[in-house]
Amino acid sequence: MPFGPVMVAPVIMAFGSPEQQKRFLPGIASGEVWWSQGYSEPGSGSDLASLKTRAERKGDKYIVNGQKTWTTLAQYGEWIFCLVRTSTEGKPQTGISFLLIDMKSPGVTVRPIVMLDGEPEVNEVFFDNVEVPAENLIGEENKGWTYAKHLLSHERTNIADVNRAKRELERLKRIARSEGVYEDQRFRDEIAKLEVDVVALEMLVLRVLSAEKSGKNPLDIAGLLKIKGSEIQQRYAELMMLAGGPFSLPFIREAMDAGYRGEYVGAAYPAPLAANFFNMRKTTIYGGSNEVQRNIVSQTVLG
Ligand SMILES: Cc1cc2nc3c(=O)[nH]c(=O)nc-3n(C[C@H](O)[C@H](O)[C@H](O)COP(=O)(O)OP(=O)(O)OC[C@H]3O[C@@H](n4cnc5c(N)ncnc54)[C@H](O)[C@@H]3O)c2cc1C
Known part of the structure; x- marks a missing residue:
């Protein structure tokens, strides 16, 4: 599966802290940890910068609320890298952050979507007051769009x-x-x-x-x-x-x-x-x- 090695690993390598690299990269390299990609939302696909899933900072945590969709094989996902809105000021691109979320956290719900071939290859993923430690933020708050584009160029080369x-x-x-x-x-x-x-x-x-x-x-x-x-x-x-x-x-x-x-x-x-x-x-x-x-x-x- 590409989401770990080809997508999130290059982002963690380029923009993650040494602690994040130490924590997440070995599981990706060994293939033991399954990652999912939480970019698209209902109404925010091609126009990805309009995404609405909110992450509000409360002390040393973010509280995440919203919905992702078309999340490939999220039924197996252990972690999901998400684009979340942390600000509504300025251009839509400038208020987005890149957050790593443990899919076993309370408040995460995965609902399958069955495709034309009869397989539940994609899913809807809901976040209902999900608590995410602030240390799971990649790079700086509101700079997620830059990291997201870095990831997408690797994704497209891989496709x-x-x-x-x-x-x-x-x-x-x-x-x-x-x-x-x-x-x-x-x-x-x-x-x-x-x-x-x-x-x-x-x-x-x-x-x-x-x-x-x-x-x-x-x-x-x-x-x-x-x-x-x-x-x-x-x-x-x-x-x-x-x-x-x-x-x-x-x-x-x-x-x-x-x-x-x-x-x-x-x-x-x-x-x-x-x-x-x-x-x-x-x-x-x-x-x-x-x-x-x-x-x-x-x-x-x-x-
Ligand atoms: C099988 C599958 C797996 C996926 N897996 C994931 C995943 O794991 N994680 C994730 O985050 N997302 C995933 N996606 C979502 C995918 O990235 C989006 O479907 C895609 O970006 C298109 O967005 P949309 O579906 O909202 O379509 P829309 O953006 O609504 O587009 C509808 C149509 O309008 C056209 N269109 C839109 N804007 C323009 C424009 N400016 N100029 C010309 N034409 C335009 C599009 O080409 C398309 O034909 C997956 C999608 C599929 C089908």
Whole structure:
């Protein structure tokens, strides 16, 4: 799961105190502590800075009230990193803080949302007078927007998910061969176009990573990686479903597990391709919708 290692860890490393680093990073590195992401709220998705969940400072605690939504796999979450409103003065961005909240705290309620594929992958998370020690604040109060943007650029680079695209491309070829559609020139053209885009995406990710290493700030184009990566994910999901034909339809829960190698009549490993196709509709929405990414890239990169 990316929320610990890829999202909150870089923020704690860059902006957390030495005590916070000592306390939180080992559990993330070992994978023992499951983190969730509490950014979006009803009415505050693309317009994230309008978020309303309040954290009021009372002595050495914050009292948190409000609601987050679309919180991925929060039913397993032990900790959640949240953007909370600590001030209503000035621009909306200047009154936001970055708070780490123990999900076992009294007053935290998680309610599942079932998605198109039948899985409760996302949740609503409610905070009702939740007491959070002030020492769980990352960096300075009201500076959370800066930390949030740092995290989002890592999230978007990660969403490009090149390694998965390469693996799924091979799986697409396997299914196409076993279903006979690999012999169809037009279908092979579609696979070839996809392969070209996967290779191009990999080159782009490597360029971003090497530029970051040499101290430039290439994360501005993270939105571009997110746009291309998510479009590729939707294309291979669709091609696999087309190749699987009617065998894509049965929904077999265990087939969602990594390494599943079930036996089916007809095609090799096609289920649950239709469910996967529906699930992949999310990729152009989460992590900041592709429409909004295009706006950001056009403003920051193209000028
Ligand atoms: C499967 C899934 C998992 C998620 N997991 C998490 C999570 O773990 N934690 C979390 O905090 N959030 C999570 N999200 C929320 C996600 O970040 C938001 O859904 C996303 O930012 C879009 O916000 P919204 O849903 O409120 O849509 P809205 O902002 O209401 O957008 C609706 C539509 O309007 C378009 N639009 C909005 N503004 C503009 C604009 N300025 N220009 C052009 N078009 C625009 C959008 O592109 C979209 O098509 C998840 C979402 C999904 C689908």
